[in-house]
Every structure is written in structure tokens, then in C-alpha cells.
Amino acid sequence: MMEILSRISATDCVKLCHRVVDGLCGREPPCRSDYSTTWSLEEWLQLLDFLTSLFRLAVGNDIPDEEVLAKLSDADHSHAEAVLSVLRARWEEIRRALLDRTSSISSATLQDFDWQLKLALSSDKISSLNTPLLSLCLDVRENGALRPITMELNREEVSTLISSLEAANKVVLQLK
Structure with a gap:
């Protein structure tokens, strides 16, 4: 899954990951039209699902950096580090979003x-x-x-x- 992420630069990967975290935290998620020339619809949906699941799993289960990098082993080093840097920078924000989502189960x-x-x-x-x-x-x-x-x-x-x-x-x- 991560090999399709290498179609964009590491800098764009950081921007994409921040937008994925924004979507996870209830703000505006990344826009498909910005990446329509890079990935097919199916690839786009798979990539979003993978990144969202990775961020949720890493923060929800308090997974160390080494395990996160192991899950990103398909990607080249610069892209894996880009994803990890976003995860580290937005860890607390993701944790709060997960807690809010859990506490709002009761309507x-x-x-x-x-x-x-x-x-x-x-x-x-x-x-x-x-x-x-x-x-x-x-x-x-x-x-x-x-x-x-x-x-x-x-x-x-x-x-x-x-x-x-x-x-x-x-x-x-x-x-x-």
C-alpha cells in the first residue's frame, strides 16, 4: 500500500498526512480532486483508509515508533519518516479526537x-x-x-x- 505513496514527494506526503489527520480530528479532510492525476479512485480510498487506520492504531494502542516504521516498510525511508513526523507532531491531537469519538458514543x-x-x-x-x-x-x-x-x-x-x-x-x- 505504501509504495503508491511514493508517487508524491516527501514534502507533499507530509501535507497529505496532515490533511488526513485533520479529517480524523473532525476538520476538512484531503480533497480527492487535488490528487486525481496521481491516484485512481480505488488507490485513493485505499491510501486514505490505510493512513487513517495507521494513525488511529498507533495512537490508540500507543505503538512505539519502531513498530510504526515496520508497518511502513513498503515505503521508501523519506516517506516513512514523513508519515512518522506527522504522527509525532499531531499525537496529542489525534488522541483527543479518539477520546472525543469514544465519549460521544452515547448520543x-x-x-x-x-x-x-x-x-x-x-x-x-x-x-x-x-x-x-x-x-x-x-x-x-x-x-x-x-x-x-x-x-x-x-x-x-x-x-x-x-x-x-x-x-x-x-x-x-x-x-x-
């Missing part, structure tokens, strides 16, 4: 919240309660739409919610 995200503490003095069944209740309003973005969620929690439910959020926070911190 619902919390955008904002508001809370109020209320004291329920009585109910229709009991004349005197004096129970504190937490009114929690969550604004959740799901599939691009903002959806309000309102709930009322007693002391035990608030304690359970806090424990769940602390456990979720520990998992998120372990991912970083």
Missing part, C-alpha cells in the same frame, strides 16, 4: 442543569411530612435537539444519584 449529553431545594410540608395522605425534596432540571442534548428533564428526588435518591455520578466520574478519569 445524549448534559448541556445545563438547575436545582432547587424544597420542603414538602404535607401530602394528601399524611398531614405533616417536613421532607426535603430536590427539584432537578436537566437540559439534555440528544441527536441535536435540546430536551428538558425534570425530576424530584428525596434524600435517599439524591444520595444514590451522587454515588452514581461519582462512579461515572472515576470511569471518565481512567479513560484520560
Whole structure:
């Protein structure tokens, strides 16, 4: 696969790899029309897939430079070094993009919240309660739409919610 990369100069290879990383990070990917005279459509798609997979695999699995160079053994030394230099320079950016992609697997995200503490003095069944209740309003973005969620929690439910959020926070911190 890498032998087709040698159809462009090492300098152009660096530019192409930076554009591939841009695409991986959610920005504008390389444009096929810029390289239509160099590669066929099939070669272009294979090359993009190879480079994208290489960058994801190298960063996602924290592969050392020697293993990356081994995967690039088909390319001449200057092109392999060009790909490796882009990988080193944009490592942290690729890692953040992979983490963002992983964390966005769940389509619902919390955008904002508001809370109020209320004291329920009585109910229709009991004349005197004096129970504190937490009114929690969550604004959740799901599939691009903002959806309000309102709930009322007693002391035990608030304690359970806090424990769940602390456990979720520990998992998120372990991912970083």
C-alpha cells in the first residue's frame, strides 16, 4: 500500500498526512480532486483508509515508533519518516479526537442543569411530612435537539444519584 505513496514527494506526503489527520480530528479532510492525476479512485480510498487506520492504531494502542516504521516498510525511508513526523507532531491531537469519538458514543449529553431545594410540608395522605425534596432540571442534548428533564428526588435518591455520578466520574478519569 505504501509504495503508491511514493508517487508524491516527501514534502507533499507530509501535507497529505496532515490533511488526513485533520479529517480524523473532525476538520476538512484531503480533497480527492487535488490528487486525481496521481491516484485512481480505488488507490485513493485505499491510501486514505490505510493512513487513517495507521494513525488511529498507533495512537490508540500507543505503538512505539519502531513498530510504526515496520508497518511502513513498503515505503521508501523519506516517506516513512514523513508519515512518522506527522504522527509525532499531531499525537496529542489525534488522541483527543479518539477520546472525543469514544465519549460521544452515547448520543445524549448534559448541556445545563438547575436545582432547587424544597420542603414538602404535607401530602394528601399524611398531614405533616417536613421532607426535603430536590427539584432537578436537566437540559439534555440528544441527536441535536435540546430536551428538558425534570425530576424530584428525596434524600435517599439524591444520595444514590451522587454515588452514581461519582462512579461515572472515576470511569471518565481512567479513560484520560
